[in-house]
Amino acid sequence: MSKSLAVEQFELGVCYYPEQWPESLWADDYRRMRELGFTVVRMGEFAWNFFEPEEGQFTFDVFDRAIDLAHEHGLKVILGTPTATPPAWLTHKHPEVLNVTLEGVQHQHGLRRHYNYSSPVYRDYCAKITEAMARHYANHPGVAGWQIDNEINCESNVFYSPADHAAFRSWLRERYGTLEELNRAWGTVFWNQSYSDWEQVHLPRPTPADSPNPHQALDEKRFISDNAISFLRVQVEIVRKLAPNQPITTNGLFGHLDSHAMTDELLDFFSYDSYPNFATLWNDADRDDPLLDRKWSNNLAKVRSISPNFCVMEQQSGPGGWVNRMAQPSPKPGQMRLWTYQSVAHGADMLLYFRWRTASFGTEIYWHGINDYHNQPNRRVAEAQTIGREWGRIGKAVAGSRYAADVAIVRDYDNEWDGELDAWHGPLTGESEYGWSKSLQLNHIPYDYLYMRGSTGLDELARYQALIYPHPAIMSEETAELLKKYVAGGGKLIFGARTGYKDTRGHCRMMPFPGPVAELCGVTVEDFTLIPGGGAAPNIRWVDGGEERGAAAVKFNDILRPMNESVETLAVYDGDYYAGKPALTRASYGGGEAYYYGAAFTREVADALVRRLGLKPATAGWAELPSEVEIAIREKGNRRFAFLLNYSGRPVSARLLRETDDLLAGERLAAGDLAIEPYGVKVLSLE
Known part of the structure; x- marks a missing residue:
């Protein structure tokens, strides 16, 4: 059962x-926070010296005053x-x-x-510091809960200190028991890598061709995740024992960490740090018709798979950048509000902006907050006030509702981690997830992420009409x-290329592809080829009567x-030496269907499959939306809340097919055209 944030009223903070x-600024800061409708603040995560300025000497006077004053102003900490x-x-x-790089260079303080x-x-x-606090x-x-550490596996998600090598050996001993089993799992007979003593x-x-043993590399990621969870457990168990009535979370979604296991084992709910303007720096910006900040809905869907109702511990409120990297443009008027509603639409029931005021010194002097250095009114403060006023009205009604979806994209950590090294399947997943997320969003079909884990049961899968496991x-x-x-x-x-050919050790199976799901799919892979980077991929041609052009x-x-x-062939390859051979098939199995596509999914292929799967938009029967608008549905009891999010910088028009209530405006809407301003938001009641 997923761990979720449980609140009766939506909480907004900073x-x-x-x-x-x-200290002379604190009271005025807190007063203005409350005027904006904020009820919660986060603090302390970078202040070890203030709690323990010298070894074993614990002092709390600074934060006692800060927390006491926050409490006096009605702010939870x-x-x-x-x-x-x-x-x-x-x-x-x-x-x-200190951490050490792969090459053996020790990081230094700073x-x-x-x-x-x-x-x-x-x-x-x-x-010791956790126990004292x-x-x-x-x-x-005034203390309403705890955040353990901060952004686990951010900055660096690999560790090579002497203590890490020793801990890895201990982890392997527990996992495999004997060197014989370890050698078998890692295939060390290949290239004479066998071990005869654990100290080896x-x-x-570092290796000559920068290519480690792939099975060792997969276990490395598993170890890093387990080790991070073990590190956090030390602190969590202390807080649980000494402060059992204060909930515990941690923040961030970073690599080499099983955030599902971490949350299940340690936390009361998961928290995420949402910075949609990162999309302006990444590859998405170079694509045709890029999703840009809308891509963050895909990230939030992954967060929702961990905690259906979660906290956004850091929500972007201004332009982002360190002194030497990550320069981002300023959010346009309305975008901060749009990003807030994007997070809430996907399940956030508590949201804190980063940060109250932009730092005037240090590495993050360009990572802007709500207030600028001068501390004078600005448009971001005004936007935050609008948001606070709106959630003061509707926050109780929406809190506790759950995102509704009939489709899920399936992921798992083993393939994510193995694919970092394995260039024959790793790059496919990102391409396919992008293609599917874009198709589903632009077709107004809400979707979840579902992580396959050892504890995953049939009931979790059966909630969905369709599963895409690329x-x-x-x-x-x-x-x-x-x-x-x-x-x-x-x-x-729906499966894609390279399905099922490895076991959990990362060994290739000595059986026809797609391995253990060959019977389910009703196909075998008779041949295969990589499409080289920059090389022209063959098209597929639809042969099942569809009218789509080749993709x-x-x-x-x-x-x-x-x-x-x-087994029905839906499309064939239309080029290269395998022209005319099946590229996409559909097989009946019991009461359902299994599809196998021999490539990575583009939006065009996903669009065609959406039609063949019979997937309907969440607006069917009550609204028609332009492609610029994302739809998200949250449900609680008999109430349904529809979030309409306009990601474009121009006004757009939706069409309502029946009367409904506009919760933000507090008015009844008639059927007909509905104007949505640039970067605008509507929250409609569908009860």
Whole structure:
């Protein structure tokens, strides 16, 4: 059962760093926060020196005053444990707590997240500061909860200190038991890599061709995730014991971390840091008709798979940039509000802006907050006030409602981590997830992400009309059997190229592709080829009576052979030596259908499959929306809330097919045209 944030009223707030500002500003800051409708602040996550200025000497006077004053102003405080930034006295005395690069270069004090999770010394210091803080604030009426550390695996998500190598060996001993089993799992007979003593075993180290043993590299990612969770557990268990009535979370969604397991095992709910303007820096901006900030809805869907109702601990409120990188443009008028509603539409029931005021010194002097350096009114403050006023009216009604979707894109951590090294399947997933997310969004079909895990049950799959599992190269027999049951029960399942040819060790199976789901799909892969980067991909030609034009079969091509006459070929390749061979098939299995596509999914192919799957927009029967507008539905009991989000910088018009209530405007809307301003938002009641 997923862990979720449980609140009766939507909570709006901001990140605040009292230690960075003169105390004379605090009261006025808090007063203005309340005027904006804020009810919660986060603080303390970078302030270890203020809690422990010297080893073993704990002081709380600064934060006592800051928290007491916040409480007097009616603000709840989420208090961060400050372990993301160990103090200089600690790293100077114990340099072994510092992280080390793959090449063996030790990080030095400065920036943040320069430590490693494995150091027993660092874990001991983290336990001590956490215990001191938890004892002191366990019963403080102003402390409403805890954030453990900050953005786990941000900045660096690989660790190669001596303590990490030692911890990896211990982890492997527990996982495999014997060196014989380890050698078998890692295939060390290849190129004479076999180990005869545990001390010979390490995390990946530099190799001549920069290509480690792939099975060792997969276990490395599994270890890093387990080790990070183990590091957090030290602090969580202390807070649970000493402050059992204060909920616990942590923030961020970063690589080499099973955030689902972390949340299930340790947290009360998951928190995310949402910065949609990163999309202006990434590859999406170079595509035709890019999603840009709308792409963050895809990220939020992944967050929702961890906690259906979650907290956004840091919501972008201004232009972003460090002094040396990550320069982002300023949000246009309305975009901060749009991004807020984007987060809420996807399940956020608590949202804090980053940050109250832009830092006037340090690395993040260009990572702007709501207030500028001058502390005078600006348009972002005015926008925040509008948002606070709106959520003061509708926050209680919407809080606790859940995002509704009939389609899910399926992911798993093993394929994500294995695909970082394996260039024959790793790059396919990003391409396909982008193609599907774009197609579903622009066709106004809400979707979830569903992570396949050892605990995943048939009931979780059966909630969805269709599942898209683009490229699960690694697939266990247990997962294959579960997917068969889903399809047999009436589900529709879509696979892409390279499905099922590896086992959970990352070994290639000595059986026809697609391995354990060959029977389900009714096909075998008779040939395959990589489409080289920059090379022209062949088109596919539809042969099932559809009217679509041909679409490029990008990245990789599996050439399919139906295994029986009941398998229908929907499209064939229209070029290269395999022209006329099946590219997309559909097989009946029990009460459902399994599709296999021999390439990565583009939006054009996904659009064609949306029609063949019979997927309908969430607006069917009550509205017609332009493509610029995203639709999200949240449900609670008999009430349904429709969020309409206009991502374009121009006004657009939707069409209502029946009367409905506009919750933000507080008025009844007649059927007919509905104007939505540039970067505008509508929240409609569909009860």
